[in-house]
Amino acid sequence: MWVCVVLAVLAAAANAAGSVLQRHAARNEPAGGRLTIGLLWDLAKQPAWGFGVTSMVAGSVLQALALAAGPIVLVQPILIGELAFVLVLTAVFRRHRLGFGEWLPVAGVGCGVAVLLTALRPTGGDPLTVSAAGWVVGCLATTTLVAVVVHRGATVAAGGRRALLLGSAAGAWFGFAAVLVSAVMAAARDPSVTVLSTWQFYPAVVAAPLGFFLLQNTLRAGSLTASQPGLTLVNPLVALLWGVTVFGENVRGGAWVFLELAAGAVVVAGTIGLARLPLLAVHERAGSPSS
Template sequence: MISVLFAVLTAISNGSASVLQRRAAATAPDSDAMRLSLIGHLLRKPVWLAGIGLVMVAAVCQAVALATGPIAVVQPIFVIELPMTLLIASYAFHSRLPRATWYGVAAVTVGLAVGLGSAAPTGGSETVEDLSWIPALIVTGLFEALLIAVALRTRKNTRAALLGLAAACAYALTAALLKDAVARLEGGSGVTAFFSSWQLYATAVAGIGALFLLQNALQAGSLVASQPMLTLGDALISITYGVTLFGESVRTGWWLLPELIAIALITAGCIELARSPLASGTSPPKPRAR
C-alpha cells in the first residue's frame, strides 16, 4: 500500500514537471537540438527550474515506492501522471475539462486497472547480481543508440516520439538501478553499502541522460507525439526489467488479451489527454460573455 501511495505521488510530481518543462522547451530554437546549449537555454527559464524542483520531489517519492514494492507494480502506476496533472491544472486555472478529456482520463484509469489486474506482477528479489547487469546494460545501450540515430534523421513529431521512447527507456533503467541501490540500505552496513554501490552513481548518470533526452523530445515536437511513447515505454520497459533482472512474474497466456486491451486504452487516453491545452502548458480559452 505504501508503494502504491508513493507511486501516485511520483506520478503527480512527474506529470506536473513534464508540463512545465514542455512549456519552457517549446521556446528553445531548433539549432539547440541535441546540444548542451539547450540546457543552458532552459536554465534561464524559471518555469523549467520549477519543473526540475518537482523532478527532485518525484525522485524521493519514487525511491520510497521502489523500496517497498516490485518495479513491475510501481512503474506502470506512473501512467496516471498526465490525467492527474490535467485535473490539478484545471483546478488551478479555474476551468472545466471538456468531455473528450474526461474520456481520456477514464481510458487511462480503466486501462491501468485492467492492465495491473491482468498482469498481476508478483514476487522477485530486492537486488540484482552484478553480472546480470552486464547484458542488460549492453542491450539497453544498443537500443538507445538505435533510437537516437534514427531520431536524428527525422524531424518534428517523429523525432519527438523516438526521443520520447529513448527517454522512457532511460527512465526505466534509472528506476531499476535505483531499486537495486536502495535495497542495499537494509542491514547493519546498509548506508555504507548504499553509498559504495556503483548502482547509485549509475542511477545519477542514467537519470541525467533521461532528463536530457526528455528535453529534446519535448523541444522536437508536440506533447501528443512524445507523451504516449514516454508513458507507455516507461511502464513496459520497467516490467521487462522487473521480470528479467529482479525475477518478478506476470501473467501470460490468455491474460495477454486483456493486457493488450489495457495498452490500447492507455494509448488512446494519453493521446487524447496530450491534446489538451493544459497539457501543453497553456491555459484554455475563457468562455465569451453572453
C-alpha cells in the same frame, strides 16, 4: 503494498507538475535545435523551469521510495497516470472546466492501469540476486537501444518524427534508471549494506542527468501528441521486461494474459487520446514564442 501505490501516484503528480512547468519554459526557446548544453543554460534562466526541475526532483524521490516499498512492475505502470495529471493541472492553471470528452481518456488510463496491475499481480523478484551476466546483458541491450533511437532522432528534422523518437528514447532511459534505483533501494533495505557499496548507485547517478538532458530536448522536439505516448508508455514497458526477465518478478499468465492485453490496449488508447486533446495543444502554444 498500498504505501507503494500511494507513493507512485504522488510521484506521477509531481512529475506532471514538473512537465507542465518545464514544457512551458522549453517552448520559449527556438524550436529545432540539436542536443546542446547551451539549451540547459538558456532554460536555467527561466523561473518556471527551475520550479519544474524542483518538482521533478521531488517526483524522483517519491518514485525511489515507491521502488523501495514494492516491485518495479507495480510502480512504473502507475507513472503512466502522469499525463492525466498534466491535463488536470493545465485545466486548473487555465481555469478550464474539463468536459466529458476530456475526462473519458483520464478514466480510461486510470481504469486501464488498475485492471492491468490487478491482472498482473506482480510479486517476488530481487535485484540483488541477479547474476553479473544478467546485468551485463540487460544493461548493454537497453543502452544500445536508447543510443540507436537517440541517434536516429537527432539526425531527423524537428517535428513529429523526432519528437516520437526522442520521447521513446527518453521513456526507455527513465525505465532503465528506475531499474538501477530499484536495485539501490533493495540494497538499502539491508542494514548491513551501504548504498555507496552497491555498483548500481554510480550508473544511477550518471543516468539521472543524462535522462534529464534528453527530456529537455524531447520537450522541444515537437508536439505533445508526438512525444508523450513514447515517453509515457515505453518507460513501464522497459521496467516490465526487466522485472520479469531479469529480476525474476512473477506475474500471472494463462487466461490472465488476455485481460492484461486488453487493459494495456485501453491504457495505450487513453494515453494517445490524452495527448491529442486540444487543451494540451493550447498549453503548448501558450508557451511558444508566437503567443
